[in-house]
Amino acid sequence: YRQMTYADLIWSQVEPTDNNWNFDYADSIFFNYTNFEFVANLYCFSTASSDTNNVGYQVPWRAEAGTLPHGWNYLADSVATIDYLTTCINRYSSSAKYWELGNESENSHYPLGIPNIDFIDFAQHNYRWIKGINPQVKVLLPGTLGTYDVPLQNKYNWYRTVFSLGTGNYFDIFSFHDYNAWWTTPIHIDSILAIRDSYGLQSKECWITESSVSSLNDSISPDYVSIDEQAADVWRRTTIAWAKGINTFVWHGCWSSGMPSEWAEFGILDHTGRKKKSYHSFKFLSEKILDFSTASIVSQGVTVDDNYSATGGNGAWVMKFLVNGENQYVMWSRDNQTFQLTPTTNTKYRITHVVPSFISLDGETVLYTVDSVDVTSGNAHTFNLSSLPILVEEINNTSIQSLSDENYVKIFPNPTNSDIEIINTQNYQCDFELYDINGKMVLSTIIKPMENK
Numbered sequence: 001y002r003q004m005t006y007a008d009l010i011w012s013q014v015e016p017t018d019n020n021w022n023f024d025y026a027d028s029i030f031f032n033y034t035n036f037e038f039v040a041n042l043y044c045f046s047t048a049s050s051d052t053n054n055v056g057y058q059v060p061w062r063a064e065a066g067t068l069p070h071g072w073n074y075l076a077d078s079v080a081t082i083d084y085l086t087t088c089i090n091r092y093s094s095s096a097k098y099w100e101l102g103n104e105s106e107n108s109h110y111p112l113g114i115p116n117i118d119f120i121d122f123a124q125h126n127y128r129w130i131k132g133i134n135p136q137v138k139v140l141l142p143g144t145l146g147t148y149d150v151p152l153q154n155k156y157n158w159y160r161t162v163f164s165l166g167t168g169n170y171f172d173i174f175s176f177h178d179y180n181a182w183w184t185t186p187i188h189i190d191s192i193l194a195i196r197d198s199y200g201l202q203s204k205e206c207w208i209t210e211s212s213v214s215s216l217n218d219s220i221s222p223d224y225v226s227i228d229e230q231a232a233d234v235w236r237r238t239t240i241a242w243a244k245g246i247n248t249f250v251w252h253g254c255w256s257s258g259m260p261s262e263w264a265e266f267g268i269l270d271h272t273g274r275k276k277k278s279y280h281s282f283k284f285l286s287e288k289i290l291d292f293s294t295a296s297i298v299s300q301g302v303t304v305d306d307n308y309s310a311t312g313g314n315g316a317w318v319m320k321f322l323v324n325g326e327n328q329y330v331m332w333s334r335d336n337q338t339f340q341l342t343p344t345t346n347t348k349y350r351i352t353h354v355v356p357s358f359i360s361l362d363g364e365t366v367l368y369t370v371d372s373v374d375v376t377s378g379n380a381h382t383f384n385l386s387s388l389p390i391l392v393e394e395i396n397n398t399s400i401q402s403l404s405d406e407n408y409v410k411i412f413p414n415p416t417n418s419d420i421e422i423i424n425t426q427n428y429q430c431d432f433e434l435y436d437i438n439g440k441m442v443l444s445t446i447i448k449p450m451e452n453k
Helices: 074-091 116-133 152-164 182-198 227-243 277-289
Strands: 002-006 038-044 096-101 138-144 173-178 205-211 292-299 317-323 326-332 338-341 347-353 370-375 381-384 390-396 430-435 441-447
Touching (some): 038 074, 074 116, 096 116, 116 138, 116 152, 138 205, 152 182, 173 182, 205 227, 227 277, 227 292, 277 390
Parallel strands (some): 002 038, 138 173
Antiparallel strands (some): 292 317, 338 381, 347 370
16 A cells, blocks of 8 residues: 655644644655555645745655755755655554555656655665654655656656666665556556566566556546446456566556546545455455465467557467466457467366446446356367456366255245354365356356364
């Protein structure tokens, strides 16, 4: 979870106590979320409306008040900076293990950015200070400007500049932001990783700390026009990133703004907090794929660095993940191609359409379309693909023991509309299938020994 600290320009005004909910102070944004791992974004924004020195956003401003333009000066800023870092990092050392030095700081034009030479000096000193306060935390190089409204060459040149001057020694993780059509993502990742590797920084993890798509017609992404396509993009963008070697992927963002807005459809919740299809798709993705041990691209379709390409995304896209010893494939095709898998053993393919086929008006209940097919060793099975991804789980039939009639789970009442907990107390895994009142299968899963469902 990537969270920003709302840094007041007068850094000495660090909030004196936790959670006073005063957003004019630097660290008010740290809520007591217990189920999230924070990436704390330092030096972002100013919310003080009376602050006449608020000359931009998402940049490491100069701490001391002075004449424009604001830059970075060690002699003028070091005392206030160390105080700011010490207060924030010590206060939240138990919840924040990652600290990011600003956001989209490569824009060197005022009022939005900081000059490269100042940023390099800023990064080196801040890295040393942060590590001196807590050597265990990780420091992120700021995510570069999202791939919209700017030539990508700008961000590539910025990386080359800061790396060539030694900044690669003063961060642990580097990150970037990736928007635009999902079929441009592989090109952007390849370019960023190639620059990293050319400066001998292969050991540095690469994170995408902002990525998403809007269903509205705007300058960031093509007009996908439907919440189904946005839910599909949760799977397409994330699985591409993982298969291309991105270590951590952060969807942007959680909430949607009110309509109409170019950001209105980005969030996985609507502006009232109601869960959208993309929320459930993201949750399903986390449950199914997140614990993968290996990831690779089996088939890559047409990649074009053009948001509105007529051919971008065509062909079969197939990402392969090894999860708990079982192969899982994520497949889709913008132009409805087919793809074949040929198992080497007798196999069951469980096929889940990862975009919910139904969502209730309150956003709490969804249904997925689930199919399954048994395939014998050496025989190819053809999957008919669409732009909405499917998850194909490969289950070795020899590992599934059929239950005798007396071991079938009985649910009372049947039908039921209440929550059900099923515990597999056997020493083998078993199939579990759920059918609606019309006899249509709405869920098919595997319950492993001693696992709760």
